[in-house]
Amino acid sequence: MKPTTLLRSLIPLVTGLSAFSAWAGPQAHVVCAYDHTAGDDAIMMYGMPNHAMLHDFFGNTHIDAYTDYVRLRNQPETNCDNKADSSAWWAPTMRLPDGQIVKPAYQKTYYQSTNVDKYPLTPFPPGLELLAGDHHGTGPNRRITFLCGNGKGYTNTAGEVCGLRAKGDAVQFNIGLKFPNCWDGVNLKPVRGRMNATYTNDAGACPAEFPVKIPTVNMNVAWVLPQITSLDTAKIELSMDPVMDGETRIEKWGSIYTAHADFINGWPVQSAEFMTSKCMNNNMDCGVQIPFSYARASADTWVSSAEPATNFGDDATLQVQDDWRNGGRTANKEIMSLVKFPIPPLPEGYSEADAALFKYTIRIYGGRNADGADQVFFYPTDTRWDEHQVTWNNRPPCNYLSDGIMYTRTQRDYRYVDVDKAVRAARAAGKTEIAWYIGGDRKANNYTFNPAGTKEDLLLMVTAYKTTPEI
Missing domain, CATH: 2.60.120 (Jelly Rolls)
Structure with a gap:
């Protein structure tokens, strides 16, 4: 062998567009099917089943209000294409303008980065939890983007009317969410009033308070809707925290600008290490070739x-x-x-x-x-x-x-x-x-x-x- 979301109380986000333009840098990806919907949130409401807003869950098939890294690895079954990735993702449930609650078809996550030669990546620590977006948002967010399947590309503003996609079989609507990619190196879990991660600057460098650069989790949630022929994105609603009357839920809904998502890293330690040292830090596009x-x-x-x-x-x-x-x-x-x-x-x-x-x-x-x-x-x-x-x-x-x-x-x-x-x-x-x-x-x-x-x-x-x- 030769040597040779953030919630407003956590992180206010800046406006402008950046999440899902064409990519020409190091990356890997997974595609995960929708699994289930529940009023759970293991990050912000850990141990409180059915008390969070309605969320749609992807990835690990055992996600609930008690999910953490140990549970993800002890029950690692996943509906993602790369079976080594037992991570957990969830995003708020969508309601159409006619009041119909719809389920997403799948989500595709790109693990990406920029300028790794100068600012290399560190692997995800086991069980790192991240939030993206703002569930109190009222306007455009540069890290949240929207896409009509027949439209003009990604935008961060509501108001485009989606028609039938090219196949002519359904309306497809996507929301892209870019997670923070600079970790503080200490806190695996964000809490209200204390962020554990933020974003690199435009050069790909992390601020001093959050010095650990990690792969960027770019989550893209897709709804495929054969039951309609057009969709006004300004009239889409996303679930909000319910009002609880004992154990009875009174659902609340917000605009599309309340889009947000949650991620818990469930990769095995060697997988996370491979993603950085053997793949992305070498400026590679590894696709699904991240091993267990x-x-x-x-x-x-x-x-x-x-x-x-x-x-x-x-x-x-x-x-x-x-x-x-x-x-x-x-x-x-x-x-x-x-x-x-x-x-x-x-x-x-x-x-x-x-x-x-x-x-x-x-x-x-x-x-x-x-x-x-x-x-x-x-x-x-x-x-x-x-x-x-x-x-x-x-x-x-x-x-x-x-x-x-x-x-x-x-x-x-x-x-x-x-x-x-x-x-x-x-x-x-x-x-x-x-x-x-x-x-x-x-x-x-x-x-x-x-x-x-x-x-x-x-x-x-x-x-x-x-x-x-x-x-």
């Missing part, structure tokens, strides 16, 4: 039949080339890389259906050294080798029946290789580490990959993904 857990390669090197006594353990790259034509593999020069990983843990506490979605995947960075694209093979071997001693002459045995296939091309980028079957077999045999040869395309083309310890790193990850429909 991962392990860096503990050893990597390459061996060459053309230099059979040479060890390449200190080389800055991993090299691959072979040719199975014209006399076969043994008649030609063969260069293969060796990689070894500790086996990261599988998750616990998930339903059987969700647990079955988790797969072992290798993330590797590199590409072909000439124009074209082809496949590269991962052949199983044993783990009894030392990267600073192994040569072609004393190399471990190679089973040329591959455990995984990687499709690669000239462009150097990240590639993901499914090795789930092989790793699970190793676990079942009681092994705690696993190793492979990386062999070439069998056509004499050269490939170069980055080893562990480089910025791109070489990882064995546990990931789980299931499409959440965006209706």
Whole structure:
């Protein structure tokens, strides 16, 4: 391995537009289905079920008035597409101008940031709670935006009339909410009269009182409404705190400017760390490729039949080339890389259906050294080798029946290789580490990959993904 909402009493918000314009920076994302509606708020009314305004809940499927990080991780089932993200989100319930209470279809959250080279991110601390928006708001807020599915893009003012979206099947209306991205480094939970987070300045820097820069949670809630053909956004109402008569609720409603939302971080610690150090701080768009857990390669090197006594353990790259034509593999020069990983843990506490979605995947960075694209093979071997001693002459045995296939091309980028079957077999045999040869395309083309310890790193990850429909 080479070294190489805020509520008005918390945070008043500034007007102007910024939440969901086109994005060209580091990010990851999740799509989460709507789960349920309840009068709960585990941040501002913890332990007081049915006493908060009506909220629509997304993400973790066990959210209630008692939700906290421990409960999110002990009951991690989620309706998000990335099954590692057991976070909890909620937003006020919507009422249409005709009095109809409607449920959202889904929400899409982008974890984003800016200027990470100068102001890098710190991972979400376990259980961090954040609020966005102002449930007493009376006018535009630069961190809250509105979108008609057939409209002119995002705006922060009410009054646009939404027509049918392009499909012609429904009116779609979205609210975007940008959460604070500078944490005070001390308080996980905001309370009335004390904020625990605020926003970066336009340069992406945090103020001294809130010095810890975290990923920006940009939540986008979508309502898909086939029962109407137009919607005047100025006449939309959002739920407010009810008047309680004993245990009886008298619902109250406010304008669209009262939009707000709540977030409790439910990512595993390793996931949150990966999002910053392995993804966003490298200016990457990782999409849904944020793992539940991962392990860096503990050893990597390459061996060459053309230099059979040479060890390449200190080389800055991993090299691959072979040719199975014209006399076969043994008649030609063969260069293969060796990689070894500790086996990261599988998750616990998930339903059987969700647990079955988790797969072992290798993330590797590199590409072909000439124009074209082809496949590269991962052949199983044993783990009894030392990267600073192994040569072609004393190399471990190679089973040329591959455990995984990687499709690669000239462009150097990240590639993901499914090795789930092989790793699970190793676990079942009681092994705690696993190793492979990386062999070439069998056509004499050269490939170069980055080893562990480089910025791109070489990882064995546990990931789980299931499409959440965006209706």
